[in-house]
Amino acid sequence: MSCSQISIAAGVSRASVNNARHGRNPSLNRTIAQKILAVRPCIVRPTDRVPSHGTRRRFQALYTIGHGPTGITAATGLTTTGVQHIVYGTSAVVTAATYMSARAAYRQLVTTPGISAKAKASARRHGWAPPTAWGSNIDDPAGVAEVNSPYQPQSANGRDSMRRAEIAHLLSLGESVASIARQMRANEKYIGDLISQGLAAPSYEAAA
Structure with a gap:
Protein backbone atom coordinates (compact mmCIF):
# COMPACT_ATOMS: atom_id res chain seq x y z
CA MET A 1 0.00 0.00 0.00
CA ALA A 38 -5.84 -0.86 12.58
CA VAL A 39 -5.34 -0.77 8.79
CA ARG A 40 -5.29 -4.17 7.13
CA PRO A 41 -3.25 -4.63 3.93
CA CYS A 42 -5.36 -3.93 0.88
CA ILE A 43 -5.36 -1.82 -2.25
CA VAL A 44 -7.62 1.23 -2.23
CA ARG A 45 -9.28 1.34 -5.63
CA PRO A 46 -10.44 4.59 -7.25
CA THR A 47 -14.08 3.52 -6.83
CA ASP A 48 -13.73 2.66 -3.13
CA ARG A 49 -15.68 4.87 -0.73
CA VAL A 50 -13.87 6.90 1.92
CA PRO A 51 -15.11 9.45 4.51
CA SER A 52 -15.72 12.87 2.98
CA HIS A 53 -14.50 15.11 5.82
CA GLY A 54 -11.02 15.72 4.37
CA THR A 55 -12.42 16.59 0.96
CA ARG A 56 -15.16 18.75 2.48
CA ARG A 57 -12.71 20.71 4.65
CA ARG A 58 -10.49 21.41 1.66
CA PHE A 59 -13.39 22.64 -0.47
CA GLN A 60 -14.78 24.77 2.34
CA ALA A 61 -11.34 26.29 2.94
CA LEU A 62 -11.09 27.10 -0.76
CA TYR A 63 -14.49 28.82 -0.55
CA THR A 64 -13.12 31.13 2.15
CA ILE A 65 -10.51 32.47 -0.27
CA GLY A 66 -12.89 32.87 -3.19
CA HIS A 67 -12.70 29.56 -5.06
CA GLY A 68 -16.31 28.58 -5.70
CA PRO A 69 -17.79 25.46 -7.32
CA THR A 70 -16.87 26.59 -10.83
CA GLY A 71 -13.17 26.91 -10.05
CA ILE A 72 -13.09 23.73 -8.00
CA THR A 73 -14.91 21.86 -10.75
CA ALA A 74 -12.32 22.98 -13.29
CA ALA A 75 -9.48 21.81 -11.04
CA THR A 76 -11.00 18.46 -10.04
CA GLY A 77 -13.16 17.38 -12.95
CA LEU A 78 -16.15 16.97 -10.64
CA THR A 79 -19.56 18.42 -11.45
CA THR A 80 -20.61 21.65 -9.75
CA THR A 81 -23.46 19.73 -8.12
CA GLY A 82 -21.02 17.15 -6.80
CA VAL A 83 -18.79 19.88 -5.37
CA GLN A 84 -21.74 21.55 -3.65
CA HIS A 85 -22.96 18.28 -2.16
CA ILE A 86 -19.54 17.77 -0.62
CA VAL A 87 -19.15 21.37 0.53
CA TYR A 88 -22.52 21.50 2.25
CA GLY A 89 -22.14 18.11 3.89
CA THR A 90 -24.81 16.15 2.05
CA SER A 91 -22.26 13.52 1.02
CA ALA A 92 -20.91 11.46 3.92
CA VAL A 93 -18.51 9.55 1.68
CA VAL A 94 -16.66 10.17 -1.57
CA THR A 95 -14.74 7.89 -3.88
CA ALA A 96 -11.01 7.53 -3.35
CA ALA A 97 -10.52 9.08 -6.79
CA THR A 98 -12.51 12.17 -5.72
CA TYR A 99 -10.48 12.46 -2.53
CA MET A 100 -7.19 12.30 -4.42
CA SER A 101 -8.33 14.86 -7.01
CA ALA A 102 -9.50 17.14 -4.17
CA ARG A 103 -6.05 16.98 -2.58
CA ALA A 104 -4.37 17.82 -5.87
CA ALA A 105 -6.79 20.70 -6.55
CA TYR A 106 -6.28 22.05 -3.05
CA ARG A 107 -2.51 22.20 -3.52
CA GLN A 108 -3.05 23.95 -6.84
CA LEU A 109 -5.60 26.55 -5.73
CA VAL A 110 -4.73 27.29 -2.13
CA THR A 111 -1.76 29.55 -2.87
CA THR A 112 -3.79 32.18 -4.75
CA PRO A 113 -7.11 33.92 -3.95
CA GLY A 114 -10.15 33.18 -6.10
CA ILE A 115 -12.62 35.65 -7.58
CA SER A 116 -15.95 34.36 -6.28
CA ALA A 117 -17.48 36.84 -3.84
CA LYS A 118 -20.45 34.49 -3.50
CA ALA A 119 -18.18 31.67 -2.29
CA LYS A 120 -16.56 33.95 0.27
CA ALA A 121 -19.95 35.14 1.52
CA SER A 122 -21.17 31.56 1.86
CA ALA A 123 -18.03 30.61 3.79
CA ARG A 124 -18.48 33.56 6.17
CA ARG A 125 -22.14 32.72 6.68
CA HIS A 126 -21.35 29.12 7.59
CA GLY A 127 -18.22 29.91 9.60
CA TRP A 128 -15.93 27.67 7.56
CA ALA A 129 -12.25 27.55 8.42
CA PRO A 130 -9.69 29.07 6.03
CA PRO A 131 -6.65 27.15 4.75
CA THR A 132 -4.38 28.57 7.46
CA ALA A 133 -6.64 27.04 10.12
CA TRP A 134 -5.69 23.54 9.01
CA GLY A 135 -2.36 21.80 9.36
CA SER A 136 -1.70 18.14 8.63
CA ASN A 137 -4.79 17.32 10.73
CA ILE A 138 -7.14 18.28 7.90
CA ASP A 139 -7.78 14.58 7.23
CA ASP A 140 -8.09 13.63 10.89
CA PRO A 141 -11.78 13.07 11.77
CA ALA A 142 -11.05 14.47 15.24
CA GLY A 143 -8.96 17.36 13.88
CA VAL A 144 -9.91 20.85 15.05
CA ALA A 145 -9.39 23.99 12.98
CA GLU A 146 -7.37 26.83 14.50
CA VAL A 147 -9.55 29.91 14.99
CA ASN A 148 -8.44 33.43 14.15
CA SER A 149 -6.24 32.27 11.28
CA PRO A 150 -6.78 34.82 8.48
CA TYR A 151 -5.81 33.81 4.97
CA GLN A 152 -2.57 35.26 3.63
CA PRO A 153 -2.17 34.66 -0.12
CA GLN A 154 1.16 33.62 -1.53
CA SER A 155 3.50 36.55 -1.99
CA ALA A 156 5.97 37.09 -4.77
CA ASN A 157 8.79 35.45 -2.81
CA GLY A 158 6.71 32.28 -2.28
CA ARG A 159 6.20 32.54 1.48
CA ASP A 160 2.61 31.39 1.59
CA SER A 161 0.43 30.66 4.57
CA MET A 162 0.12 26.93 3.88
CA ARG A 163 3.88 26.54 4.30
CA ARG A 164 3.60 28.42 7.60
CA ALA A 165 1.01 25.92 8.82
CA GLU A 166 3.20 22.99 7.79
CA ILE A 167 6.24 24.50 9.50
CA ALA A 168 4.22 25.09 12.68
CA HIS A 169 3.11 21.46 12.66
CA LEU A 170 6.65 20.14 12.20
CA LEU A 171 7.90 22.43 14.97
CA SER A 172 5.22 21.05 17.29
CA LEU A 173 6.65 17.58 16.61
CA GLY A 174 10.11 18.68 17.69
CA GLU A 175 11.67 18.83 14.23
CA SER A 176 14.81 20.95 13.80
CA VAL A 177 15.13 23.79 11.30
CA ALA A 178 17.46 21.67 9.19
CA SER A 179 15.02 18.74 9.22
CA ILE A 180 12.08 20.97 8.30
CA ALA A 181 14.04 22.57 5.46
CA ARG A 182 14.96 19.13 4.13
CA GLN A 183 11.39 17.81 4.29
CA MET A 184 9.95 20.92 2.65
CA ARG A 185 12.77 21.20 0.11
CA ALA A 186 13.49 24.75 1.19
CA ASN A 187 16.60 26.51 2.46
CA GLU A 188 17.19 26.85 6.18
CA LYS A 189 17.26 30.67 6.09
CA TYR A 190 13.74 30.73 4.61
CA ILE A 191 12.47 28.39 7.32
CA GLY A 192 14.28 30.39 9.99
CA ASP A 193 12.80 33.64 8.73
CA LEU A 194 9.25 32.27 8.97
CA ILE A 195 9.87 30.90 12.44
CA SER A 196 11.29 34.23 13.60
CA GLN A 197 8.08 35.93 12.49
CA GLY A 198 6.22 33.88 15.08
CA LEU A 199 4.42 30.63 14.31
CA ALA A 200 1.90 29.05 16.64
CA ALA A 201 1.72 25.29 16.51
CA PRO A 202 -1.64 23.97 15.29
CA SER A 203 -4.06 22.32 17.70
CA TYR A 204 -4.02 18.54 17.78
CA GLU A 205 -5.66 16.00 20.00
CA ALA A 206 -3.39 15.53 22.97
CA ALA A 207 -1.53 12.26 23.08
CA ALA A 208 -2.90 9.91 25.69
Missing part, protein backbone atom coordinates in the same frame (compact mmCIF):
# COMPACT_ATOMS: atom_id res chain seq x y z
CA SER A 2 1.19 3.51 -0.75
CA CYS A 3 1.27 6.28 1.87
CA SER A 4 -1.81 7.80 0.23
CA GLN A 5 -3.70 4.49 0.38
CA ILE A 6 -2.76 3.99 4.03
CA SER A 7 -3.80 7.55 4.92
CA ILE A 8 -7.18 7.04 3.22
CA ALA A 9 -7.77 3.71 4.97
CA ALA A 10 -6.69 5.04 8.36
CA GLY A 11 -8.39 8.43 8.10
CA VAL A 12 -5.20 10.32 8.98
CA SER A 13 -3.03 12.71 7.01
CA ARG A 14 -0.47 11.48 4.51
CA ALA A 15 2.18 13.45 6.43
CA SER A 16 1.47 11.40 9.56
CA VAL A 17 1.92 8.17 7.63
CA ASN A 18 5.08 9.45 5.97
CA ASN A 19 6.59 10.58 9.27
CA ALA A 20 5.84 7.22 10.85
CA ARG A 21 7.23 5.37 7.84
CA HIS A 22 10.55 7.21 7.92
CA GLY A 23 10.83 7.31 11.72
CA ARG A 24 11.16 11.08 11.71
CA ASN A 25 9.74 11.55 15.20
CA PRO A 26 10.65 9.78 18.46
CA SER A 27 6.96 9.47 19.38
CA LEU A 28 3.57 9.45 17.71
CA ASN A 29 0.13 10.60 18.81
CA ARG A 30 -1.54 7.51 20.24
CA THR A 31 -4.82 8.05 18.39
CA ILE A 32 -3.01 8.35 15.05
CA ALA A 33 -0.90 5.30 15.84
CA GLN A 34 -3.97 3.20 16.67
CA LYS A 35 -5.66 4.23 13.42
CA ILE A 36 -2.62 3.28 11.36
CA LEU A 37 -2.18 -0.01 13.21
